[in-house]
Amino acid sequence: MSIEQKGHSGSREWAVEARGLVKTFGHNHAVDGVDLNVKAGTIYGVLGPNGAGKTTTIRMLATLLRPDAGSARIFGHDVVKESQVVRQLIGVTGQYASVDEALSATENLVIFSRLLGLSRSEARRKAAELLEEFGLTEAAKRPLKNFSGGMRRRLDLAASLIAQPPLIFLDEPTTGLDPRTRNQMWETIRRLVKTGSTVLLTTQYLQEADELADRVAVIDQGRVVAEGTVDELKMSVGSSSLHLRIKNSQDIVNARQIVDRVLNVQSSVTAEGGKMTAPMAEADRVTDLLIALREAGIELAELSVQKPTLDEVFLTITGHGVEEDVSATPEQTHKEGEAR
Amino acid sequence: MNSGSIKPAHERQLRNKTSFIQSVRHSLTMAYRGLLKIRRTPEQLFDVTFQPIIFTLMFTYIFGGAISGDVKSYLPVVIPGILVQTVITTSVVTGVQLREDMDKGVFDRFKSLPIARIAPLAGALLADTIRYTIATLLTFTMGYIMGYRPDGGLSHVVIAGLIVIACSWAISWIFAFFGVIARTASSVQGISMIILFPLTFLSNAFVPANTMPDWLQWFVKINPISHLVTAVRDLTNSGTVGGDLIISLVGAAVIVVIFAPITVRAYMRRT
Numbered sequence: 060m061s062i063e064q065k066g067h068s069g070s071r072e073w074a075v076e077a078r079g080l081v082k083t084f085g086h087n088h089a090v091d092g093v094d095l096n097v098k099a100g101t102i103y104g105v106l107g108p109n110g111a112g113k114t115t116t117i118r119m120l121a122t123l124l125r126p127d128a129g130s131a132r133i134f135g136h137d138v139v140k141e142s143q144v145v146r147q148l149i150g151v152t153g154q155y156a157s158v159d160e161a162l163s164a165t166e167n168l169v170i171f172s173r174l175l176g177l178s179r180s181e182a183r184r185k186a187a188e189l190l191e192e193f194g195l196t197e198a199a200k201r202p203l204k205n206f207s208g209g210m211r212r213r214l215d216l217a218a219s220l221i222a223q224p225p226l227i228f229l230d231e232p233t234t235g236l237d238p239r240t241r242n243q244m245w246e247t248i249r250r251l252v253k254t255g256s257t258v259l260l261t262t263q264y265l266q267e268a269d270e271l272a273d274r275v276a277v278i279d280q281g282r283v284v285a286e287g288t289v290d291e292l293k294m295s296v297g298s299s300s301l302h303l304r305i306k307n308s309q310d311i312v313n314a315r316q317i318v319d320r321v322l323n324v325q326s327s328v329t330a331e332g333g334k335m336t337a338p339m340a341e342a343d344r345v346t347d348l349l350i351a352l353r354e355a356g357i358e359l360a361e362l363s364v365q366k367p368t369l370d371e372v373f374l375t376i377t378g379h380g381v382e383e384d385v386s387a388t389p390e391q392t393h394k395e396g397e398a399r
Numbered sequence: 400m401n402s403g404s405i406k407p408a409h410e411r412q413l414r415n416k417t418s419f420i421q422s423v424r425h426s427l428t429m430a431y432r433g434l435l436k437i438r439r440t441p442e443q444l445f446d447v448t449f450q451p452i453i454f455t456l457m458f459t460y461i462f463g464g465a466i467s468g469d470v471k472s473y474l475p476v477v478i479p480g481i482l483v484q485t486v487i488t489t490s491v492v493t494g495v496q497l498r499e500d501m502d503k504g505v506f507d508r509f510k511s512l513p514i515a516r517i518a519p520l521a522g523a524l525l526a527d528t529i530r531y532t533i534a535t536l537l538t539f540t541m542g543y544i545m546g547y548r549p550d551g552g553l554s555h556v557v558i559a560g561l562i563v564i565a566c567s568w569a570i571s572w573i574f575a576f577f578g579v580i581a582r583t584a585s586s587v588q589g590i591s592m593i594i595l596f597p598l599t600f601l602s603n604a605f606v607p608a609n610t611m612p613d614w615l616q617w618f619v620k621i622n623p624i625s626h627l628v629t630a631v632r633d634l635t636n637s638g639t640v641g642g643d644l645i646i647s648l649v650g651a652a653v654i655v656v657i658f659a660p661i662t663v664r665a666y667m668r669r670t
Binding site: 071074099121122123133134135136141142143144146147148149150151153155156157158159160161162163166170171173174175176202218223224225226254255256 | 405406407408409413414415417421428429431432435439440504507511512513
């Protein structure tokens, strides 16, 4: 039958292909021409501040919102024309737990399982299995009103996994979770991908994208402003930098001259003194520098190499920071940019 | 995850249509969800429990003497009236709860599941028939305690009860429509009561129509509620089936035919 053929003609390589997605709410261009390509079997991070259009994008991809313009395919199936097929391939975990508050954890999972076509006994088994897996067995019979935020998210994710969908959307899966629960959630997401799932997650946390995502799209004001692997994004901002701390702060001027001469760059000294930062284009030169410093009798207290953080990436790309306290000095980033 | 790796998308058999049987199954599961919710929060049955008891007592003892001479002879008039009024008022809750439900996160999940689009609606409406059943049982029970002995016999009382439940279910589609298009649950309640209050009181439910002025009689006679009340009276008091019953059932069917599609369409657009 033609239906079956469609299933087989589906894309094997791309879990998500979105072209020029647009969604407007009144005068607000929530999503303004987003392109996304997500390879099957990977974790893809959509990174952006609040109100950037992340959730709206996910809702369009998950058939919850109809795009005003553009198109999107999930494993080769159009989200508008073949929405019911797409729904068989995805699991959605929303920003606000999409589970039934009035019911218990087991009842929630049983109902979702029944809706997905499992028999009564299969549904019971599946619910028990998932609760066990997500460490919710003890709370299985309690109403969700008494659940903590972390438990609710876990249940929500469990509910998304009933049909073992090949693509899972996670909208800010760890927002509002404490660090321990957040780490558990990350572990779960990594395990998911190991079993062959594709995960598309949104996050406002740069660290989260850094930890999890194979590729990242940075979204700002409804547009993708940068795309690539986390490393590529960091590279686009600047090379790694060398951080040095000098034991005797009176040596700093001397040390700085040596650094500038040997590495052939402009270094900078931080306000606290005794600390220097220099762009590091070639790692080999560091050996020369260390030898030169020893010959000059300058002792080092600490030496480290740092890749640029995603905070810097975001700042450079969008022109405004994600958070108020941008720890890295913007001046330094610009210098690195010039140095390249 | 324990159960091994996930089946890749291209190896799955996928269908873009939901079959009728699946739609029915999904709706029944959603109705089951509605029943579970009632069991978890039994306080939402307050209205269907107390309204029949209080209204039956109140109306019978207040109007009984004035309208029919004494309470006992008023019972065959007022019990069918209260039954229809109470059960139909109960159907407003369907719209209110639907609105509240749709604002919750769980509806996002229902929408993202490959289930029949009508299932969350149909399920909610189906589950609410339990409320109508409770209201119906309690009204008849109150009547019995107060001395109401319907001449039509038990079987006709049961049939009358079922007809009231069926008609209320049909009417609940109207309130479901308000529930889908309204912005807040309280506005659903407001709109519904404004419609329902005149409709139930400007009928022959409590007072015989021939005591009213002509212009009002005209409305009372075309009011579908009056026809339903008369149909119930015929069944319970004499075990007869008249034209009123047919009018009531046809009216109910017309409501479903009009409101079910527009409600579903509005629901889909909202989602």
